Amino acid sequence: MRMHRIGAAMAAFATFAVFTLATAGAALADTAVKFALDWKFEGPSAPYFVAIDKGYYKAEGLDVTVDTGPGSVAGIGRVAAGTYPLGFFDINSLVKFRDQNPDKAVKAVLMVYDRPPFAIVTVARTGIAKPKDLEGRILGAPAPDGAYAQWKAFVKENGIDAAKVTIENVGFPVREPMLANGDVDAITGFSFSSYFNLQLRGVKPEDIKVMLMADYGLVLYGNAIMVNPEFAAANPEVVARFVRATIKGMQDTVKDPDSAIDSVMKRNETADRATELARLKMAIRDNIATPWVMANGFGAVDPARLAASIDQIAVTYEFTNRPKPEDVFTAEYLPAAADRMLK
Template structure:
């Protein structure tokens, strides 16, 4: 090879390689997963030099160990589950880096025709609750802060597949669940929507936060720009989903052709309205937490969980990787 050719090859810079991130969802490909797919489809991850693959999950207790192990650098999980995980596994390399569900999806969904119009109607009712359900796990907090006499209630243990059918058939008066899931499942079973009551825990004194973006702390320490870039892309994905929920649902259906685009559009909109675009987020932007509220939330968690170690919010959440504030400001449409 002539010397000039060698010189030209040596002077040619190597092409930069995208940082690959495996992202662990907490659940299936449904409406609330749309922002992560929009961040892919609309080029937000690519603009940050990231190649992201989103993987479905089987709950927060599935997503958290995936990220803690390092198999998945980042993921999406319930912060209350993360708090318990870190209490039981001190020093595990995982933390929340961006709050998404400023209001958790924990809810009681009941029927007006079964006597449930509001939280005051729960005493004396029959409540269907799947033992592994996240809302059921936090129900004692709701009962405590609202002085609900649980001894007057009948708690019916139900499975996830039978929860809404039992309510639709009138075998229970209400069920614990997520606001964007149980409501739609009940409506799809033919229950008129005017007969459905949704009691959000967050509307009744429960200070808990919901799902957050989590990161492996070893990966974050070694790749801080990649984590901040991913959060920037995710925030833009949420902006896209809020601006056009139908496009978000279509992105989900591209990955889950068996789904229903209209159903997932509604599910996404319920998550936006009930969990993401709270007054706090509209005023302060997505991603941050209020320290006083978090302190109250930790105190409330003591009602349902006996900490092995003194709880410390800094162990569970950091804002060190959040992007610039203007990216996090998301206006309602």
């Protein structure tokens, strides 16, 4: 009888132990998070892969999956729909999205491109050296291009007579080839995309002229990490942990891009390492590690500048339900400023 009681007790203990281990395992299981990029796995996507490879997301209890995206504009709808709880897209397009969809409270939670890569790109043979030189020329611009969306504001800031510029609607795949072949005199595009695409077309680096719109009067921000509102409401700590780990990936990438690019190449083996490293360094220099970021830390925005950027968007876009700065960006998920500085 006593042996029976011991056996029963041992069986009960074993059952309890299995239940405890299973419960602990469930509690310790990483939270799966799907994250969408704006484009392909290229140099500027290094921070997220660094955060994966160095275990920063894992340390925060997150199992992050990074997917390619359809562009810096189109992907916002995926975040709004919840297809992706988090994504990396253009905040200026988010301003317009919120105007058109005031009931879909998608917000940016971490600014990545303190200065946008929007640019006018040309080549030496055209003689175009400054914005006014575009008058009397042909500008190749894909209609849905994020850089072209800023054209009217760029015109206003630089006193360009827009009537003297011929705009040719070109497809994304033929934009750089048309410039290289002389079919257009300049194009709109992302600086670190068009610059290297032209080199692939045989244009020498010294013959490529990149006019960053941020250097010519535009105060706009660029791409930021955005979150689905329902996901954020249900999982505020997950969002904060994702932001914290991503900032660590950004810090490491800026400190050592030569090592960070390896995390990209592991996921895009057909890419050229030298090109992607140069692309990453260009994005760090022009868009990510700006003087303002170096002084204030990664991830935040200047509310006054964000408000001014919305005013500038109004030059090119007619608002119906104009959003406020706090409608499109929140700092509530950011860690303390000391943890966001380059270390």
